[in-house]
Amino acid sequence: MDVRELSLSEQYLSHFEADGIRQLYPPQAASVEAGILEDANILVSIPTASGKTFVSILGLLSSDGPGLYICPFRALAREKYTRFSELPNTDVALSIGATTVDERLGDPETADLIVATSEKVDAAIRTGAAWIRELQTIVVDEIHLIGSEDRGPTLEMAVAMLSRQLPDAQFIGLSATISNPNEIADWLNATPVVSTWRPIELRRGICDGKTIQFESGSTQTISTSEQQGPLDSKNAEMCRSATAAVLVNGAINNSGQALIFVRSRSRAESLAKWLSTQQITDTSSSALATELKQTGDTGIGTRLSEAVSGGIGFHHAGLPTEQRQLLESAFRSRKLDCICATPTLAAGVNLPARRVIIADLKRYTGANLEWLPTFEVHQMMGRSGRPGMDPYGEAILFSPDSSAEQVKKRYFDSELDSITSHLATPEALKTHVLALIATGDATSQDTLQSVFAQTFFAAQSGSEALMSQLPSVLDKLQEMEMINNPSDTNMQYVATEVGEIAAKQYLSPQTAADIISDLKDMKELASTHLVTFFELISTTAEMPNVYLSDQDRAEILRFARKYRDVIITDEQAVPSFETWLADLRITQILLDWSSGKDKTELEAAYHVSPGDLERIFETTVWLLRATNQLAMTINDDYPTLTKTVERVVNQYNDPVPGLFEN
Structure with a gap:
């Protein structure tokens, strides 16, 4: 199908042609035939790099009103925002970030197109954002992630609501190749x-x-x-590195680029460092190395700059x-020939290469090495x-320890797992039942059942299994004082003040209950300190984890002794000593950060990467x-808490006006 056959305005057709798009790919043409330009609901399940984003653009541009593009990852959302901003006469807004901490560009209230993460969309629904009601077209990118155990329920509930x-409204689901696309299509009525x-x-x-x-x-x-060492070397890692060097060299010598996926951060860094010394590439990356150094004099930045100097x-x-x-x-502009990465790159960023090398097909889960999920490997191979630059793509699975037949059977021949809902887990149900009651969207068992009947779980398994759990979930929320007992006459549930704050501040009911409990326990302390409140939030499930060395443990114990009078938890009463130490490590980091230390100093002192520090600070x-x-709901005075919030906000140096107003 020629792009000129599309029933869109001339400004868009000219833009597509200027962008090199003259003929639609077969799946894109099939989407047009299925009615995407006529507001039909569509589920597109095709391989990576086969034109899914363009399909969504067709739906968004043919819409009579504002559109929403839901992304699972911030990096991907930024990428889509940049691409959509190039569309003529299209006002695009971006809304991403952790929960109530916003990274925003443009105004969703006036934009033609909003790009947002699923958590931001869910939060907007909970707070009754006016722009939600105006939407005409909704695109759900990576919709197969409703099968994710941690983030899937939020995406599923956002789509259901x-x-x-x-x-x-028109719904457009974009999915990688999966084994049960018809189930998701039926759910979307697509x-x-x-x-x-x-x-x-x-x-x-x-x-x-x-x-x-x-x-x-x-x-x-x-x-x-x-120079690279023999492949029969007794050193297994050197053997792997030498093979990686040859495979990368093969791609570069054929005017291509390479991505190498490995199991861990440390392996990505060490392999990149070694490859950068092997003179594999002639591409000059000195300017990039200098630019990376200028972004911050951190340890990881120095290591990255040194590797990039060698083209890796x-x-x-x-x-x-x-x-x-x-x-x-x-990498996109070919100023870099090879990147060594963890699998998060395949999921979160559109970064194709001529040759993809999956150097580790197993990773540690606890103390055990386990095979990577088939779907994850397919994402990397994808x-x-x-397109438009490589005559072909290569995906090489490196497996010196397993037979080729075993690997082929697992990753080439087997069917992908079906996408299944994880909404019926107790924690997910408590969170979303509370949100529905707090917003007034569903305040009785009947209306709750009506909402949950529209979920993928209900479409896939029937609503009976989920609804059988509802009474116990409601009882638990009442026990946690998140909702009030309904009156016998109308059986309407109402969120308590705590429950309403938990829902609108995007806390899980358990975290909100734990915070209230800790605030009450503070009354037993002789005094409170910054440490008290930093420790309180460090114990929540939402706070990122940090790795501890043996040397760290001794230092943390000294810290605990120093501040024992203002620490809430008791070393003798904690369920997990290791978890307690990790929580106090976060507390240490936050105390130093609030006193003015920057990421460079904190990275050096605590061996925590800047990216992890960013997430810790935002959380x-x-x-x-x-x-x-x-x-405020306890009716008690916590002056140290107010000072702590002010101090942290000042240190965070947030660029969004009014972000920290109540």
């Missing part, structure tokens, strides 16, 4: 567009360290130079946002090949604001 509040078509050929192969066996039946011998980068969640974005931009601002509001 949007479909309930906006029955006439026409499924399912295809395995890719714009370029994907060549999949398995490498044992000596040869690559491709699915086509062809083989390729791997050889290493003396590394990418993981420990990098600060600015450095990740610089790295991604450099990054192979850049801290959110939790302290929520704690401050919860404290």
Whole structure:
């Protein structure tokens, strides 16, 4: 189908042509035939890099009103915001960030198109944001993530509530290749567009360290130079590194780029450092190395800059946002030939390469090495090949310890797992039942049942299994004093003041109850301190974890002794000594941060990466604001808490006006 056949205004057609889009891919044409330009609900389940985003653009541009594009990850949302902002005469807004701490560009109230994470959309629904009611088209990117245990229920409830509040809106689901697309399509009342078509050929192969066996039946011998070390080396990691060097070199010599996926951050860094010394690439990256150094004199920044000087980068969640974005931009513009990354790159950013090398097919889960999920490996393989630039893409699975047949059976031949809902878990149900009651969207068992009947869980398994849990969930919320007992006459549930704050501040009921309990326990302390409130929020499930070394443990115990009079928890009474130490480590970090130490100093002192520090600080601002509001419900004075909030807000230096107003 020619782009000129689309019933869109000339300004959009000219924009597409200027962007090199003249012919639609087959799945895109199928979406048009299915009615995407006529407000039909569509579920598009096609491989990565097969044109899903363009399909969503067609739906959004043909809409009679504002559109919403829901993204699972902030990095992906920023990427989509940048792309959509290039559309002519289209006002785009971005709303991402952790819960009530906002990173916002533009105004959702006046925008033609809003790009937001699922958590921000859920929060907007809870707070009754006016722009939600105006939406005409809703795109749910990576909709298969409703099957995620941690974030899936939030996405599922957001979609269910949007479909309930906006029955006439168009819904467009975008999914990777999954085994049960028809189930999701039925839930959305959508026409499924399912295809395995890719714009370029994907060549999949398995490498044992000596040869690559491709699915086509062809083989390729791997050889290493003396500089890289023999492949039969007793050093397993050196063997893997030497093989990676050869595989990367093969891509670069054929005018391509390479992505290497490894199991851990430390492995990504060490492999990038080693590869950067092997003179694999001639691409000059000195300017990028200098730019990375200028973003902050941190330890991780120095290591990244040194690796990039040799033409190799590394990418993981420990990098600060600015450095990740610089790295991604450099790779897209071919100023960098290779990136060593953890699997989060495949899920969160659209960054294709000629050759994708999955160097670790297993990772540690606790003390055990376990195979990567099939879906995750398919996501990584899907990054192979850049449409319009690569003649083909290659996905090489490196497995020297397992037979090629075993790997092929697991990752090439087996069906992907079905996407299933995790909404019926007790914690997820408590959170979303409370939100429905607090917002007034559902205040009786009948109306709650009506809402949950529109979820994917109900569509997949029937609402009876979920509703059978509802009485115990309601009883638990009453026991936690999140909702009041209904009167016998109308059986309407009402959120307590604490429950309403928990819902609107985006706290789980358990966290809100724990904070209230800790605030009451503070009355037993002789005095309170910054440490008291930092420890309080550090114990919540929402606070990111940090790794502890043996040396850290001794230091934390000294810290605990120093502040024992203002610490809430008792070392002898904690259920997990290790967890208690980790919570106090966060407390230490926050105390130093509030006193003015920057990320460079904190990284050096506590061996916590800047990216992790960013998440800790953002979570801290959110939790302290929520704690401050919860404290007001107890009718007791916590002057130290007020000072703590003020101090942290000043240190956070948030750029959004009015962000910290109640």
